[in-house]
Amino acid sequence: MLTSEGHLTYCTNIHAGNDWPDHFASLKENFPLIKNDISPNASMAIGLRLSNEASVALADSQKFEEFKRWLAQEDAYVFTMNGFPYGEFHNTVVKDQVHTPDWTTPERLSYTLRLADILLKLLPEGMDGGISTSPLSYRYWFDTEEAKEKATISATQNIIAVVEHMYKQKLETAKVLHLDIEPEPDGMLETGPEFLNWYNDYLLPLGKKYFSETLNLSDEESEAILKEHVRLCYDVCHFALGYENHSEVVQQLKENGIKIGKFQISAALKASLPEDQKDRASIKAAFAEFNEATYLHQVIAQKNDESLLRYRDLPPALADTNDTDVKEWRAHFHVPIFESNFGLLQSTQSDILEVLKLQEELQLCQHFEVETYTWGVLSPELKLALPSSISRELLWVQPLLDKAF
Structure with missing residues (x-):
């Protein structure tokens, strides 16, 4: 939906399913109920997550046209996609395999190019479109600095291939797409400084060299293209998890001329650890309630x-x-954003408020996506039926984006 700050949606990675029939069935079952709660009389956006298998199916013209007709029927539109999880994201052990295949592989490149082609055809006129993606790879897959360096270069070269594709799409259609890199706990890029260092030390030098050699572009032209088509996916949970100073990260991005492509509005778990060992044991027991086997729940x-x-x-x-x-x-556990307290534990909800205040002051971005994908592994007392849970999150954040602080 359109708010005074930009477009708001939720990420459909919450819906289970690995193939297109399952994806589409989940959308048809849940989205109309959510839209009726949130935006019954105006268009509402879908933050579309497609697995690789689903993206291959949706590339079929008949299936694509069926999906477009359904979007029109439901008064829905797509401005952003989640291209991070490649395969099954529920009902299996995901853990570090969420990065598989990583950006060093042709499979990740082909998948992302396919998503870009789908998004280009779905994107309404007058909007830019973003695809959030993995922060290159999972850092603990590389045992040496040499291996990490080699992987970083290889991954960056594949990302540059996506930039070239998006640049040519813009020349043909005037539509702007961007790849939004999402720093992730234990990702090759985990923090704001790591993202900035990669951008300045790898993406820009390698990208300028590539575009000079292949398209005969100047360094200035190449840098403008790279900065238009590669942006930061600012997952609030991830930055809060690392105790990062949001104002400083935003300032460094502005100083480097790097855009935020999407804010993922999400919250982590936190707690102060008291000195008393009995009280500390109670905090430990509270965290242990969130110990489930599907996803990595890194603790910082x-x-x-x-x-x-x-x-x-x-x-x-x-x-x-x-x-x-x-x-x-x-702890890296995406908890419902409308709750600030979970018994003895708290959430990083205050970081969301801080980031949205920065947005109000500085107009950093126009894409906002609520991303709580852990409803299926939360304890029963923390959730309603899935559509109602998603609606509750959107209803919490919508007034904040409409400047009702």
């Missing part, structure tokens, strides 16, 4: 000296609860 602990201690998943953190040098935990 802040020590008394403000330094950070990282755990690759929740179980290793739970085994280290007695470290009295740690004063706070934040």
Whole structure:
């Protein structure tokens, strides 16, 4: 839906299914109910997530036209896509395989190019369109700095191929698409500084060289193309998880002329760890309630000296609860954004409020997507029926984007 700050939707990665019939069936079952709650009298957007298998099917003209007719019937539109999970995202152990195949592979490149072609045809006139994607790869798959360097270069070259494709699409249609890189806990790019360093040290130099050699473009022209078509997907949960200063990240982006392509509005779990061991054990037990086997739930602990201690998943953190040098935990578990307290635990909801205030002041972006994909693994008392749960999140954030602070 259109708010005073831009377009708001929810990410359909919450809906289970790996093939197009399952994707489409979930949309037809859930979206009309959500739209009736949120935007019964105006168009509403869908943050479309397609698996690779579903994207192949939707490339078929007959299936595509059927989907377009359904969108028109429901008064719905698509301005953003989630191209991060390639395969099944529910009902299986995902963990680090959410990055598979990574950006070093032709499979990831082909998948993303296919998404770009689909989005170009779905995108309404007068809008730009974004595809959020993996932060190159999963950092712990590479044992040496040499291997990591090689992977970074290979991944960047594939991303440049997407930029070229989007640039040519713009020349042909005047529509602007952008690839929105999403820093992720334990991703090759995890933090704001890591994203900026990659952008300046790899993407821009390699991109300028490529466009000079293939299209005879100047460095200035090449940089403008790269900055138009490669942006940051600002997942609020991920930046809050790393205790990042949102104002500083935004300022550094502006200083470097790099755009935010999409805000993913999401929240993590957090709690202060008291010195008393009995109280600390209670906090441990509360976090343990969120220990499920589908996704990685990295924990980033802040020590008394403000330094950070990282755990690759929740179980290793739970085994280290007695470290009295740690004063706070934040866990990568996308919890409902409308709740700030979960018993003994809290959420990083205040980070959402801070980021949206920055948006109101600086007009950073026009794409907003609520992304709570963990409804299926939440305890029953934290959720309603899925459409009602999604509606509740959108109804919480909509007034904030309409400047009703």
